[in-house]
Amino acid sequence: xxxxxxxxxxxxxxxxxxxxxxxxxxxxxxxxxxxxxxxxxxxxxxxxxxxxxxxxxxxxxxxxxxxxxxxxxxxxxxxxxxxxxxxxxxxxxxxxxxxxxxxxxxxxxxxxxxxxxxxxxxxxxxxxxxxxxxxxxxxxxxxxxxxxxxxxxxxxxxxxxxxxxxxxxxxxxxxxxxxxxxxxxxxxxxxxxxxxxxxxxxxxxxxxxxxxxxxxxxxxxxxxxxxxxxxxxxxxxxxxxxxxxxxxxxxxxxxxxxxxxxxxxxxxxxxxxxxxxxxxxxxxxxxxxxxxxxxxxxxxxxxxxxxxxxxxxxxxxxxxxxxxxxxxxxxxxxxxxxxxxxxxxxxxxxxxxxxxxxxxxxxxxxxxxxxxxxxxxxxxxxxxxxxxxxxxxxxxxxxxxxxxxxxxxxxxxxxxxxxxxxxxxxxxxxxxxxxxxxxxxxxxxxxxxxxxxxxxxxxxxxxxxxxxxxxxxxxxxxxxxxxxxxxxxxxxxxxxxxxxxxxxxxxxxxxxxxxxxxxxxxxxxxxxxxxxxxxxxxxxxxxxxxxxxxxxxxxxxxxxxxxxxxxxxxxxxxxxxxxxxxxxxxxxxxxxxxxxxxxxxxxxxxxxxxxxxxxxxxxxxxxxxxxxxxxxxxxxxxxxxxxxxxxxxxxxxxxxxxxxxxxxxxxxxxxxxxxxxxxxxxxxxxxxxxxxxxxxxxxxxxxxxxxxxxxxxxxxxxxxxxxxxxxxxxxxxxxxxxxxxxxxxxxxxxxx
Numbered sequence: 001x002x003x004x005x006x007x008x009x010x011x012x013x014x015x016x017x018x019x020x021x022x023x024x025x026x027x028x029x030x031x032x033x034x035x036x037x038x039x040x041x042x043x044x045x046x047x048x049x050x051x052x053x054x055x056x057x058x059x060x061x062x063x064x065x066x067x068x069x070x071x072x073x074x075x076x077x078x079x080x081x082x083x084x085x086x087x088x089x090x091x092x093x094x095x096x097x098x099x100x101x102x103x104x105x106x107x108x109x110x111x112x113x114x115x116x117x118x119x120x121x122x123x124x125x126x127x128x129x130x131x132x133x134x135x136x137x138x139x140x141x142x143x144x145x146x147x148x149x150x151x152x153x154x155x156x157x158x159x160x161x162x163x164x165x166x167x168x169x170x171x172x173x174x175x176x177x178x179x180x181x182x183x184x185x186x187x188x189x190x191x192x193x194x195x196x197x198x199x200x201x202x203x204x205x206x207x208x209x210x211x212x213x214x215x216x217x218x219x220x221x222x223x224x225x226x227x228x229x230x231x232x233x234x235x236x237x238x239x240x241x242x243x244x245x246x247x248x249x250x251x252x253x254x255x256x257x258x259x260x261x262x263x264x265x266x267x268x269x270x271x272x273x274x275x276x277x278x279x280x281x282x283x284x285x286x287x288x289x290x291x292x293x294x295x296x297x298x299x300x301x302x303x304x305x306x307x308x309x310x311x312x313x314x315x316x317x318x319x320x321x322x323x324x325x326x327x328x329x330x331x332x333x334x335x336x337x338x339x340x341x342x343x344x345x346x347x348x349x350x351x352x353x354x355x356x357x358x359x360x361x362x363x364x365x366x367x368x369x370x371x372x373x374x375x376x377x378x379x380x381x382x383x384x385x386x387x388x389x390x391x392x393x394x395x396x397x398x399x400x401x402x403x404x405x406x407x408x409x410x411x412x413x414x415x416x417x418x419x420x421x422x423x424x425x426x427x428x429x430x431x432x433x434x435x436x437x438x439x440x441x442x443x444x445x446x447x448x449x450x451x452x453x454x455x456x457x458x459x460x461x462x463x464x465x466x467x468x469x470x471x472x473x474x475x476x477x478x479x480x481x482x483x484x485x486x487x488x489x490x491x492x493x494x495x496x497x498x499x500x501x502x503x504x505x506x507x508x509x510x511x512x513x514x515x516x517x518x519x520x521x522x523x524x525x526x527x528x529x530x531x532x533x534x535x536x537x538x539x540x541x542x543x544x545x546x547x548x549x550x551x552x553x554x555x556x557x558x559x560x561x562x563x564x565x566x567x568x569x570x571x572x573x574x575x576x577x578x579x580x581x582x583x584x585x586x587x588x589x590x591x592x593x594x595x596x597x598x599x600x601x602x603x604x605x606x607x608x609x610x611x612x613x614x615x616x617x618x619x620x621x622x623x624x625x626x627x628x629x630x631x632x633x634x635x636x637x638x639x640x641x642x643x644x645x646x647x648x649x650x651x652x653x654x655x656x657x658x659x660x661x662x663x664x665x666x667x668x669x670x671x672x673x674x675x676x677x678x679x680x681x682x683x684x685x686x687x688x689x690x691x692x693x694x695x696x697x698x699x700x701x702x703x704x705x706x707x708x709x710x711x712x713x714x715x716x717x718x719x720x721x722x723x724x725x726x727x728x729x730x731x732x733x734x735x736x737x738x739x740x741x742x743x744x745x746x747x748x749x750x751x752x
Contacts, residue, residue: 023305026312026352030304033357034297040357044350048241055248065258065331067541069549070522074456074541083494086155089168089191091115091175092442094149096184101147108150111182115152118174128491129154142446142487149445156193168193190438198435199693206691207265214684218276221683225676229369231283234358238350239275243268246343253338258331263339270633271343272684274318277640277677278351281307283366284673286359296363300356308352310647313576315348317643318636320568324561325632330553333629340633387716388668394717395660395724402721405713406592413595415602421554422621423547425510430692431617443508447485453521453545457499459536463492467536470529471501477525482506483517484525509543510619518544551624558628565635574733576643577650581730585722586642589714594634597706598627605698614701616694623695630702637703638710641678645670645715649723650731659727663720678711 023031033040064079066072078085093111095101100108112132119129130153132143142151156167172189179187215236222232246267250259285307289299322344325337359366394401426443429436461467471490478486485504492499503521507513522540530538566587573583601622604610608618649666657665685707688700723730 024309026308027301027304029352030308030356031301033353034300034360037357037361040353041361044241044354044357048245051245051248053248055251058251060251060259061254062260063254063256063258065260065335067546067550068330068553069545070539071541071546071549074454074539074545077456077458077498077539078500078541080494080498083498085491085493085500087168087191087193087196089154089156089171089189089193090442091119091152091154091189092149092186092438092445093152094186094441094445096186098148103147107182107185111178111185111187112150112152114178114181115175115187118178119152119154119171122170122174144445146445149441151442151446156191168197186441188434188438188441190435190442194435195429195439198433199429202429202433202692203261206693206696210687210691211268213687214272217683217687218272218680221676221680222276223371225280225672226283227371228367229371230362231287231366234283234355234366235276235279238279238347238355239272242275242343242347242350243271245346246271246339249342249346250339253335257338258335259339260335262332263335266336267339267343269684270340270637271347273637273681274315274344274640275347275350276680277637278311278315278347279355280673280677281311281640281644282351282355283359284676288669296360300360304352304356306647306651307644308356310644311348311351313572313647314640314643315344315351316572317569317639318344320572321565321632321636321639324565325629327561327564328554328557328628330550330557333625336629344636387671388664390716391664391667391720394720395663398721398724401717402725405717405721409592409596409709409713409718413592413599415607416595416598418606419598419602419627420606420621421551421624421627422619423510423543424619424621424623424694425508425543427617427619428694430615447504447506447508453503453505453518453540453542455501455503455521455526455530455538455540457501457530457536457538458497459533462496462499462536466533467499467530470533473529474501474503474525477529478503483513483520505544507544510547514544515548518548547624554624554628561628561632565632569635569639573643577646578733579731580733581726582646585719585726585730586639586646589718589722590635590638590642590710592718593638593706593710593714594631596709597630597634597702600705601626601698601702604701605694614689614697616697619694623698626695626698626702630699630706634703634706637681638706638714641674641711641715642719645674645719653731659730660724663723667715667720674711674715678707681707 064075066075066079077083093108093115095105095108116129132150132152142153144150154171156171168191172194175187175189179185219232219236222235223229226232247264250263250267253259282303286299286303289302290296294302319341322337322340325333328334426436426439431437431440457467471488474484475486475488478484478488483506485506488501488503490499490501505514505517505521507515507517518540522545526538526540530536569587570583573586574580577583604614605616605618606620606622608620611618645666648670649662652662652665653659682704685700685704688696689704691697691700
């Protein structure tokens, strides 16, 4: 239940600036925008329109992102002009009945020949077709160890009249026609091009569903918060224009940074989250002051001085957190960081300029479009009786409440210490997708085949005797059941300037067996063969190599990112609140909520709990980039709540309230807006848990759980308990002075 603030004694807002002193920058900016509201609104619209036009004129370049280490070196060679390596596809021909093999079932040989003929008949669809020897007149191919499966491999040819998707679809139709003639056999196609096509279809469908679902849910929740259509539309307007501007402006950094569809998706997600949060903070404070009898201008001034300042501090903290991604040295993280920082900066700018201008322009009209039975009740600012009652109990016995909540979150975070990082590989997509089922079957029948290592060799005379002898020596090391497996095949590209050697590895490409095989290849086999050929250089890429190099880079750079983010956040909060304890407390509590989210991710996705409910299959690990990415996003977003609540508590403290009273009043008065913002974010992030790709599920669960924990246990128990235990030491600054000593509580109910 909630209690109108009118029942409490009236509270004075922050004092106006003294004569002769300049108001804070945020107050001056908001004041100018409110006085020149038409200019501010028109300027914002011109900024958005200009950004969209500039983005359309420049266009976003799709620069490739490279993995770190050897894998990245090889990828850069393969991406050079003139080096063309068409996507590889495989057709599996497999007997359904046990005991049937290529030797005793003539239908298998017939099916292989018809698959080869069908692929050749598709105009420009396939090149370098390789099939088992009995069917291809000596062409090299694969027969499984048990003889039950055969594999036809080919490369998707470049076709000037169609893209890779259309070409692979034509090949799939040709293979399906052959399969229809042999119901006793499994005949199915899968490979790089078909998986890419399936992934793009699934991701595109998922994000369309998320976008279509998230906007109505957000609007309904905003209507419940404000009770009026106009007021509910303002946060969506600010967030939407900020996202549109930021995505358009990405055309500029896309000239030198990899900015792709993933970056745009993150910009959308982060922009909607912070844009709605900042609008809620500002709107609710302005409403509260108007309900307390302030004039429109005075309410806007107070909102700018309080919520506006909190928005700027929070936005800077979010941007600092995101800037830590640059320190990873990983291309894809750099693109994500610049996009997210851009949208947060635009949202902060809009919150302190166009938002006060719109509120000044709308005046009482901001409460138009009231919802029956809800609009009148939501118009007045309200304090939460339930939260204040809880905080009083926490403040009265802080050690008991805080200790219990802290132990609970630590217990939830414990599984994170056993977190294993690993690429999902084929497990990233649902197992019921036909190409995934086919690749899993190929992987089982031909271990190492679907994810071979690629040794990219550069140098002179790559077709000369020394290189051929080295490849033969490498082939001699291959064994059907060894770490390095046969067949090893080399392909010359770029008029003989680049040699790509395909080396099948043990395992499925992402497991420990593949890791050991890659180490053997890199550390032993290649130095003993190609490493002895003078004048050439080589680097290993492929699924296993890229994953290992990516994970190694993350492990090496993660501590640097953590120190950078935590250190700068500490300095920013120290300057904002002029206290040593507050930044340390905020950082510690945020790390605790992030740790609890890590623990939940480990329990759910690594240990496999809730697989049926969330519709996924656990592969026993967490996506390698997820923990660090979640840390910077969660640390930044959760600071929204902490900065807003702490700003309210500090405001009461500066007006003379004791620390316990300031805590009770600050949390009670901010409970409505923080709860509303948290509910909206949890609802939006939860949508990601319903998507098909396991990475999106992890991201959605991690974000939603951390926000929920932060807005309830941390905000409602741990923060008040810690501040009650610290007392006046909360405001201590070495070499400075305490904030003003309390003289009496003003409008804040006594504690207990």
